[in-house]
Amino acid sequence: MDEKTVYWNHDTGSINLIEQTALPADYRTVNCKTIERLAEAIRRLEVRGAPALGVAGAFGVALSASLHDDSNMDSFLRLVREDAEYLNSTRPTAVNLSWGINRVYESIKDSSSPKEAAEIALHEAESIAAEDEMMCRKIGETGAKFLPEECTVLTHCNAGALACYTWGTALGVIRSAVEAGKNVSVISCETRPLNQGSRLTAWELSRDNIPVKTITDSCAAFLMKRGEIDAVVVGADRITHDAVFNKIGTYMHAVCAKHHDIPFYVAAPTSTFDAKLSEKDVVIEERDRSELAKCGERLLIPDSVDVLNYAFDSTPVELVSAIFTEKGAIRAPYSVKEILQLKVSI
Amino acid sequence: MDEKTVYWNHDTGSINLIEQTALPADYRTVNCKTIERLAEAIRRLEVRGAPALGVAGAFGVALSASLHDDSNMDSFLRLVREDAEYLNSTRPTAVNLSWGINRVYESIKDSSSPKEAAEIALHEAESIAAEDEMMCRKIGETGAKFLPEECTVLTHCNAGALACYTWGTALGVIRSAVEAGKNVSVISCETRPLNQGSRLTAWELSRDNIPVKTITDSCAAFLMKRGEIDAVVVGADRITHDAVFNKIGTYMHAVCAKHHDIPFYVAAPTSTFDAKLSEKDVVIEERDRSELAKCGERLLIPDSVDVLNYAFDSTPVELVSAIFTEKGAIRAPYSVKEILQLKVSI
Numbered sequence: 001m002d003e004k005t006v007y008w009n010h011d012t013g014s015i016n017l018i019e020q021t022a023l024p025a026d027y028r029t030v031n032c033k034t035i036e037r038l039a040e041a042i043r044r045l046e047v048r049g050a051p052a053l054g055v056a057g058a059f060g061v062a063l064s065a066s067l068h069d070d071s072n073m074d075s076f077l078r079l080v081r082e083d084a085e086y087l088n089s090t091r092p093t094a095v096n097l098s099w100g101i102n103r104v105y106e107s108i109k110d111s112s113s114p115k116e117a118a119e120i121a122l123h124e125a126e127s128i129a130a131e132d133e134m135m136c137r138k139i140g141e142t143g144a145k146f147l148p149e150e151c152t153v154l155t156h157c158n159a160g161a162l163a164c165y166t167w168g169t170a171l172g173v174i175r176s177a178v179e180a181g182k183n184v185s186v187i188s189c190e191t192r193p194l195n196q197g198s199r200l201t202a203w204e205l206s207r208d209n210i211p212v213k214t215i216t217d218s219c220a221a222f223l224m225k226r227g228e229i230d231a232v233v234v235g236a237d238r239i240t241h242d243a244v245f246n247k248i249g250t251y252m253h254a255v256c257a258k259h260h261d262i263p264f265y266v267a268a269p270t271s272t273f274d275a276k277l278s279e280k281d282v283v284i285e286e287r288d289r290s291e292l293a294k295c296g297e298r299l300l301i302p303d304s305v306d307v308l309n310y311a312f313d314s315t316p317v318e319l320v321s322a323i324f325t326e327k328g329a330i331r332a333p334y335s336v337k338e339i340l341q342l343k344v345s346i
Numbered sequence: 347m348d349e350k351t352v353y354w355n356h357d358t359g360s361i362n363l364i365e366q367t368a369l370p371a372d373y374r375t376v377n378c379k380t381i382e383r384l385a386e387a388i389r390r391l392e393v394r395g396a397p398a399l400g401v402a403g404a405f406g407v408a409l410s411a412s413l414h415d416d417s418n419m420d421s422f423l424r425l426v427r428e429d430a431e432y433l434n435s436t437r438p439t440a441v442n443l444s445w446g447i448n449r450v451y452e453s454i455k456d457s458s459s460p461k462e463a464a465e466i467a468l469h470e471a472e473s474i475a476a477e478d479e480m481m482c483r484k485i486g487e488t489g490a491k492f493l494p495e496e497c498t499v500l501t502h503c504n505a506g507a508l509a510c511y512t513w514g515t516a517l518g519v520i521r522s523a524v525e526a527g528k529n530v531s532v533i534s535c536e537t538r539p540l541n542q543g544s545r546l547t548a549w550e551l552s553r554d555n556i557p558v559k560t561i562t563d564s565c566a567a568f569l570m571k572r573g574e575i576d577a578v579v580v581g582a583d584r585i586t587h588d589a590v591f592n593k594i595g596t597y598m599h600a601v602c603a604k605h606h607d608i609p610f611y612v613a614a615p616t617s618t619f620d621a622k623l624s625e626k627d628v629v630i631e632e633r634d635r636s637e638l639a640k641c642g643e644r645l646l647i648p649d650s651v652d653v654l655n656y657a658f659d660s661t662p663v664e665l666v667s668a669i670f671t672e673k674g675a676i677r678a679p680y681s682v683k684e685i686l687q688l689k690v691s692i
Contacts (some may be wrong), residue, residue: 024648156564187654190638192538192562195646198638202651214638214653216538218502218563218595222659225597249564251571252602259601292536292544292560298642300541302370305548307560308533313568 001207003029004166006047006056007129008122013066015059017047020162024203035064035083042090042097049163050237051132051269053091054100058125060087061104065121069114076114081105096271100128129165135326136167139267140176143233143324146265147173150183151230154220157191157247158200159235159267169267170235171201173324178210185211187229189220191247193291193309217249221256232257236268239323243279243314250312254319263321270325285311347507347550349375352393352402353475354468359412361405363393366508370549381410381429388436388443391540395509396583396618397478399437400446404471406433407450411467415460422460427451439631439658441584445617446474475511481615481672482513486522489579489613489670493519496529497576500566503537503593504546505581505613515613516579517547519670524556531557533575535566537593539637539655563595567602578603582614585669589625589660590614596658600665609667616671631657 006017015032021044022028030046032038038060041047047056064083070076084101091097107124111117147153153174160171167175177184186205191197198214205212215223223229232253238245244266257264287309293301301307322331330338352363361378367390368374376392378384384406387393393402410429416422430447437443453470457463493499499520506517513521523530532551537543544560551558561569569575578599584591590612603610633655639647647653668677676684 024651025645188651189564190538190646192536192564198647198651203648206648206650212651214647214651215655216563216594216638218535218538218598219654219656219659221598221601222594222656223654225659248562248568252564252567252598255567255602255605256598259605292562295641296644298644299371300536301544301560302549302552304552305534305544305558305560308565308569309561310565310568313565313571 001161001166001204004129005049005052005162005164006059007165008059008062008126015056015063017041017056018162019046020048020200021046024199032063035060035067035086038063039087039090042087049158050094050096051136051164052162053094054096055125055129055132055165057087057097057100058104058128060084061101062118062121062125065108065114065118071114073111073113076117077109080108080117103128132165133167135269136164136169136172137176138326139169139269139324140167140172142326142329143173143265143267144176144180144182146231146263146322146324146329147177147182147184148230152185152187152228154187154189154223154229154232154253155201156189156197156217156234156249156253158196158204160201160204162200162204163235169269170233171205173233173265173267174205174210175208186213187220187223188212188214189217189249189253190214191249192217196247217252220253221259224256224260224262229262232262232264234266236266236272236323237312238282239266239268239273240277240279240282241275241317243316244320244323245282245312245314248310248313251315254315258319264319265322265324266320267324270327279314279316282314284313287311347512347553350475350512351395351398351508351510352405353511354405354408354472361402361409363387363402364508365392366394366546367392369545378409381406381413381432384409385433385436388433394542395504395506396440396442396581397482397510397515397615398508399440400442400617401471401475401478401511403433403443403446404450404474406430407447407454408464408467408471411454411460411464417460419457419459422463423455426454426463439583439629441620442617446471449474478511479513482510482515482518483522484672485515485613485615485670486513486518488672488675489519489611490523490526490528492577492609492611492668492670492675493523493528493530494576498531498533498574500533500535500569500575500578500599501547502535502543502563502580502595502599504542504550506547506550508546508550509581514550515615516581517551519579519611519613520551520556521554532559533566533569534558534560535563535595535599536560537595538563542593563598566599567605570602570606570608575606575608577609577611579611579613582612582618582669583658584628585612585614585619586623586625586628587621589662590666590669591628591658591660594656594659597661600661604665610665611668611670612666613670616673625660625662628660630659633657
């Protein structure tokens, strides 16, 4: 994609972001001139995806530093910190958001003036964005080598440019393979209940002229059986030593890929690894009934019926053929030690 | 459920059916006074489900016979046959539809007058409806014995009262188990793209006070892994000697049930068997892009992106633990001979 998911607008000195809740019906860019507007964008999921939130938080602190000009550095820093805390409170569980915010805030603590602080903050935020792109490119290059010259790849949810600064993790693998001259078609599972696969993944691949078709999540196994899928590539929200946590449905694809002898790959930065925890320690988030009960204005479930709406599932690493990271690929069987070494060597 | 899914309205001499596309928001009955309106109801899935289509087709021929009064029996029969062929063309994959249509059409071939033909046709159609109820009850009794005293059953799509004249096949097994005093809870997969599982199965079970929760289709495997599913029971649209054809997603559940050592049952009348054909001979119906692209007024896929929308999939019989029929249960491994014998002995 040409446009980055969230970026600094140098003409206006403010933040631009692709408004993802409007996709795919409407492609528009939101300009955030205030911390309040950025906070709203984060809260309303106009920008989402762990790496993208890190970049949004980073530019948020840069925006804050550019908006305050108190000549007293202590009170200047206090004002910026208040903004940073406010931004952080919009998605309290998003680890990357606070990581991006803190890194930029830490970078300006020794500045001699608000003007210098604003310049340093913007530089640091741009670095975070550039590092995110570089990381995705490396994950992509790692994974691209695993894909055949001509293949159809199944993916689930959106681990794409729209979840990062640009390029993407799982979709980064596909983009890197295409860039390397491989002939890749994509099957994008719609990813119920929020349809990130049909709304976002299909949209961004189609914009890049990468052939993509959408299916119901339940159709994937049948396409595998018909020999129409050569590999599965998905992202990850968290990777313990024994399991990959990702969007609900990932586990089903892994089981079915195993049954059909199709490689099942995970693409994720090493920052996703959490080697201290085991699969059984992680509590799976259950989200609101309304996500399943309604689609737009349409009622899909009678009011008398309850739902089980797990947002994520866990896939034992035995079902994962390889994990693509910016440091290289890990193939099954993995040892805890191997993952820890990767983590340490960043 | 009190009301039958599709039935003859003796007051008006026409067909009533529960308008299933309006559920669960709206519960209403449609009255079909013409073959065109019935064909529209079948095409628009206002009535759906293999046995219900058999009954609808049967009443359709009865309706046709009541509407034509050409005194020449040859031309009368030709007009009825044209209607029958027109009805048959609305859902070419639905073997029960043509079965119900043909059975009623055959019953009137030797009639001496249109009036007599109309009476015979209605009688034959009513017999088909009554036999359907009896058949579902027997399938239910057969299958209920396989369920533990206390269990959670996963089902997909709607093989329920709404798919039959009443009672249901897969849901008939659940109703019969509950009637026999078993403590059964149901997990109903929403069944994308048309959500028959959340809209219809959840609705009709909840009306009968049978505990039911809805999940995304992609969540089933994860619940199996957590030990929350004791058995899978689904219906079937067609059963060849080597495979069960049913709603897209059925195959995925079968693969995942196998992986987790959970019994996978199919509940279907012997009329669903088509022992002459093999899995590879059956063409899978692909339905319209719009089913996936929109939900109500909400756009879910960009206009530039195509879909693969297979309505059905096929599950090799090796993955099926038992098929419950009105003649008893067949357990894997099945022989062609066994299925043929069942078929012959009806």
